[in-house]
Amino acid sequence: MMQIADIIFYLTGLITLSSALMVILTKDIFRAALFLAATFLGVVALFILLFAEFLAAVQLIIYVGAIxxxxxxxxxxTKNVKIGNPFSNxxxxxxxxxxxxxxxxxxxITVFDWDTITTLDTKEMEIVVYAYQNSIYYIGKILVTxxxxxxxxxxxxxxxxxIGAISLVKERTE
Amino acid sequence: MTLEGFLIISAILFCIGLTGVVIKSNIIAILMSVELMLNSVNIAAVAASRYVPPITLDPSQVLMGNMFAVFVITIAAAEVALGLAIVMSVYKDKQSIFIKDASHLKG
Known part of the structure; x- marks a missing residue:
């Protein structure tokens, strides 16, 4: 019996990994950058599936928006966009x-029996669910304590x- | 949707990034592969903090994996800014962004 969350998980993983593969296989470097943005969006979806909303927002703003x-x-x-992504030796x-x-x-990963360390009793399950429901509050609290x-x-x-990036690219004026 | 599934996705993403670092000859493509590897580490850390039970019953201990990912994202932003500044600097010097031309430090 496949749950709907499992189907979404497999689809997201497939999209993320195939666009990551296209980043290193495509010849056009501009398309590689667009596939990189698609990979970052797939990672955002994986974070949402893991209930890490704060990290999903941070990933969306910093990776997809800025990087x-x-x-x-x-x-x-830099020039040579069309042939800009060749293989090395x-x-x-x-x-x-x-x-x-x-x-x-x-x-x-498959040989190890993950059930031995990932079974949570009800008390731990409550704490994990509580922490993830109030994750913004606790992330802010951890950052200052x-x-x-x-x-x-x-x-x-x-x-x-x-400072280093500015001093690397600025024009030298003697 | 188990810890194992997330870890396998993270492992494959890491290996794609590793392959990209070795097989690419463009410095920007190598930086993009490094970003893929950093993202895979984030997925692994967040999945572990979600599925592995906390040592103490303190809610802020549960979210330590998320904090790992936040600091990794910070360092990745600094890394990509510096890396692209170095790329622009090499490009101004040699009119090329391929690693075979960036051999200033070779004796």
Missing amino acids: SVVIIFAIMF FRITGFLLGLFMCGLLIIS NLVVPFIASSFILLAAV
Whole structure:
């Protein structure tokens, strides 16, 4: 008996993975960037299926809204859009490496019995459902209590990245 | 829709990104493959925080996987800004965005 959520899950996974495959297989780099945006949208749908609404919104704003646009701008500023996505000399090696890693990961994931660690008793289930229903409140609370040091550190990293990006691309005036 | 399904999607997405990093010769395409790998890690972290029971019965401990994903997204934004700035800088210098031409540091 297939639930409707399962059908949506398989469709989303199929769309995400096939557009991710098109990113690395298509010759036209502009189309690759559009398929990358499609992959990000598929990841947004997966986050919604996992009940992580805050992360879905963040992913939609930052990845689909900002990073895709910046990548498309970079493609537009550099020439050779039509032939801009060729393979390197390591084509065979890369495909073999990817297939090997993929097989290894899938075998190790399927062999392990996940039911031993994912069975929640009713008390834990209540806590998980409660936390995900009030996720915005608890994410805000974690950011200013438990994880305040990584929060400040990541804001410094963003500041340094902005300054570094500006100083890398600005015109040198002697 | 189990933890196993999400982890398999995440593993395949990671391997697609890994293949893309190796087989592409355009720096922007390599950056796009790196983004795919970072996204796959986010899916794995959020799925684990959803399905694996928390150690303590504190609601803020349940959402730690989501916080992982938030910080990964922050670092990914910084990474793509710096990476594309380096691409533009190389392009101004060599009029090319292929890795075979970006060999300034080769002795």
